[in-house]
Amino acid sequence: MTQSNSPRTLFDKVWDAHVATPESEASPAVLYIDLHLVHEVTSPQAFSEIAARGLKVRRPDRTYATLDHSTPTLPPNAQGERPYVSAAAKAQVATLEENCATHGIRLAGWESADRGVVHVMAPELGLTQPGMTVVCGDSHTATHGAFGALAFGIGTSEVAHVLATQCLLQRKPKTMRVTVDGALQAGVSGKDVALAAVAALGFGGGTGHVIEYAGAAIRGLDMEGRMTLCNMSIEAGARAGMIAPDEKTIAWLKGRRHAPQGAAFEAAADAWLALASDPGARYDKEVRIDGAAIAPMATYGTTPDTGIAIGARVPQARSTSDERALAYMGFAAGEATTNEPVDVVFIGSCTNGRLGDLRAAAEILRGRTIAPRVRMVVAPGSESVRRLAEAEGLDAVFREAGAEWRLSGCSMCLAMNGDFVAPGQLAVSTSNRNFEGRQGKGARTILASPATAAASAIRGLLTDPREFMDATKEAAHA
Amino acid sequence: MPEKFTTLTSKTLVLTQENIDTDQIIPARFLTTTRRDGLGKHAFHDWRYDADGGETNSILNEIDPSARRILVAGHNFGCGSSREHAPWALMDYGFRVVISTDIADIFTSNALKNGLLPIVVDGETHADLVAHEGQDVTIDLEQCEIRRGNRAPATFTIEPFARQCLMEGVDTLGWLAGKAADIAAFERARGEAA
Numbered sequence: 279m280t281q282s283n284s285p286r287t288l289f290d291k292v293w294d295a296h297v298a299t300p301e302s303e304a305s306p307a308v309l310y311i312d313l314h315l316v317h318e319v320t321s322p323q324a325f326s327e328i329a330a331r332g333l334k335v336r337r338p339d340r341t342y343a344t345l346d347h348s349t350p351t352l353p354p355n356a357q358g359e360r361p362y363v364s365a366a367a368k369a370q371v372a373t374l375e376e377n378c379a380t381h382g383i384r385l386a387g388w389e390s391a392d393r394g395v396v397h398v399m400a401p402e403l404g405l406t407q408p409g410m411t412v413v414c415g416d417s418h419t420a421t422h423g424a425f426g427a428l429a430f431g432i433g434t435s436e437v438a439h440v441l442a443t444q445c446l447l448q449r450k451p452k453t454m455r456v457t458v459d460g461a462l463q464a465g466v467s468g469k470d471v472a473l474a475a476v477a478a479l480g481f482g483g484g485t486g487h488v489i490e491y492a493g494a495a496i497r498g499l500d501m502e503g504r505m506t507l508c509n510m511s512i513e514a515g516a517r518a519g520m521i522a523p524d525e526k527t528i529a530w531l532k533g534r535r536h537a538p539q540g541a542a543f544e545a546a547a548d549a550w551l552a553l554a555s556d557p558g559a560r561y562d563k564e565v566r567i568d569g570a571a572i573a574p575m576a577t578y579g580t581t582p583d584t585g586i587a588i589g590a591r592v593p594q595a596r597s598t599s600d601e602r603a604l605a606y607m608g609f610a611a612g613e614a615t616t617n618e619p620v621d622v623v624f625i626g627s628c629t630n631g632r633l634g635d636l637r638a639a640a641e642i643l644r645g646r647t648i649a650p651r652v653r654m655v656v657a658p659g660s661e662s663v664r665r666l667a668e669a670e671g672l673d674a675v676f677r678e679a680g681a682e683w684r685l686s687g688c689s690m691c692l693a694m695n696g697d698f699v700a701p702g703q704l705a706v707s708t709s710n711r712n713f714e715g716r717q718g719k720g721a722r723t724i725l726a727s728p729a730t731a732a733a734s735a736i737r738g739l740l741t742d743p744r745e746f747m748d749a750t751k752e753a754a755h756a
Numbered sequence: 757m758p759e760k761f762t763t764l765t766s767k768t769l770v771l772t773q774e775n776i777d778t779d780q781i782i783p784a785r786f787l788t789t790t791r792r793d794g795l796g797k798h799a800f801h802d803w804r805y806d807a808d809g810g811e812t813n814s815i816l817n818e819i820d821p822s823a824r825r826i827l828v829a830g831h832n833f834g835c836g837s838s839r840e841h842a843p844w845a846l847m848d849y850g851f852r853v854v855i856s857t858d859i860a861d862i863f864t865s866n867a868l869k870n871g872l873l874p875i876v877v878d879g880e881t882h883a884d885l886v887a888h889e890g891q892d893v894t895i896d897l898e899q900c901e902i903r904r905g906n907r908a909p910a911t912f913t914i915e916p917f918a919r920q921c922l923m924e925g926v927d928t929l930g931w932l933a934g935k936a937a938d939i940a941a942f943e944r945a946r947g948e949a950a
Contacts, residue, residue, distance in 0.1 A: 298935070298938055298939050298941075298942035299935060299938045299942075303916060304916060304917060304920075305916075305917045306915075306917055308932065308935050308938060308939065310939070310942055310943075319787050319788070319839075320838065320839065320840070322789075322790035322791075323790065323791065323792045323840075326790070327929070331929070331930075333933065336939075347784075347787075348787075348788050363785075363788075364788060366788035366789060367788045369788075369790065370788050370789075370790055373790050415838060415840075416837075416838055417836065417837045417838040417862060431838035431862055432838060432862070432865070433838055433839070433840035433862060433865060433866035433869065434792070434840040434866075435840060435866065435869035435870070435928070435929070436865065436866075436869070438929055439928070439929055439932055442929060442932075442933055443929075443932050443933055443935070443936070443939055444939065445932060445935070445939055446932075447917070447928060447931075447932060449915060481775055481832055481835060482775075482831065482832035482835060482858050482860070485832075485858060485860065485861055486861060512836075512862075515832065515835060515860055515861065517861055580775075581775050581777075581835075597774060598772070598773075599772075599773050599774040599775065599830060602773065692779075692784040692837075693784060693785065694784040694785045694787055694788065698785075701807055711777075711779070711836060711837075713777045713779045713780065713836060714779070714780060714802070715779060715780070715783055715802045716779050716784075719783070719802050719807065720802075720807065
């Protein structure tokens, strides 16, 4: 490990601390992985690979698995049978259960109160900690960067690498600092910041880079908002997104089951605060965004970088790909997207399935009902989130408004578990991707915040949530 | 273990759309498999099949994939999810090379692990390939060259370790497992029992 005295970024510090063997012209660095998160979809071929070679899992204690992607979000029937979308999905879950049993890997399975969407569950349990390297066979692993971890998605071959060696072969990526200055307006959430950042960077604008988010608006976000922001780093093509740990980080982690306890926690907290980038640390690229100028955002196209302020006009197409996207979405350049009837509203996912997200949506829905044409599905990000939400009565708010209240899981975000948006239907979704067919073949997706999703469900049209926030205040004063 | 790659001459298939994401390459509903083979039938599924399962007029249904092993695609190919099913599906369909002006990081990593060669070229080279769709192109990994007809060869860069692995058929998991002593030493240095 080489550590110069020159100022280092947060990323540099985490990277340097995990280089088992340095990179050379001929070969990449061997990077040690502290936490390997595993789910049922991207792991079976990796377990088969190591089994075929007679290898074992090197560090089952650094590996943690859950069931989330292909799992049904409706409860079991009277016979206890879960409504899997297919025999294949059921077999995939059984395969992970077997693999975890074989290799001694902890699994937050069906019987566990800890089960949840992998990027919601791991922080909740305190598995994710500042300064760690975290990987998962899932592109939204950057979520964990909200804690000052270096967290990134890997493919199944690399899942096998980490299972067998607890390491990955990696070239050191470039760094980019995205500074969001100023104070966010009321009604603007971490999701709106994420959509604004991805729009500013462009869909592939972060390729080859690790982003560090900095600035007053970022420090002002709570941990859930920071997770939402880091989660969507991949939507700008970035390898990872990170935020320096601060007092909010430490307060959030304190008392979590897998976090250090007692005096060990105090010592760890000091080390975590020291991870912040040194003054004068250099980045390969710098981007600045005016946080005060960010309005509630929604996408109009079929890439996540097409976020605009709700009510703004769709820009002119600049390529045949843009034209195809507008044709697919049924939107016209020069017009707003707020007049197109919404069929489905989805609240959930690793982006926006946390308790704060459900509270933000319920705040708007409380005492109101969704438009008759709208089908609204709420899938909590974890069973813990579900229990906490139910304890506050949020499930009742959603149900009384006309929404479906589900078990936790990825659900309609990627539509592989049987929850999907029908062909041609328009969805306002708190998830992360609006690709053609992402939420179901022919489905049209608008990405937005939980508050926007709730407001849109009430109106049946894409709606700026501040309309209801103001109304709420007026009603309170009346 | 990746299939070895040194040179390949084949006709190209061009898909000019930008941002072809991994949900286009293979929709998530086909990811419930626990195998990595047989995914070619799902490659670009929603482009190739309509809602009733009938074939569309997509060029992907017209061509003989065994004769078009080089995919020339629009900017930012392979963006989106980390699913390695994407390169598995592309290779099972018949591709060995993907050329674009930008290719997503995780897709690149996944492709290289499987012997699917991702090549990033400049706009001029890309435009030439697009303009000459269906012609024979030679990909020479030893020289890092793309050759078409009498045109001056275009060069490309590729991470040297990945190139060596592809040319020699090096198995990266085996190579990494060979670092076990270094990994154990790293764990000991951190005060962990290995």
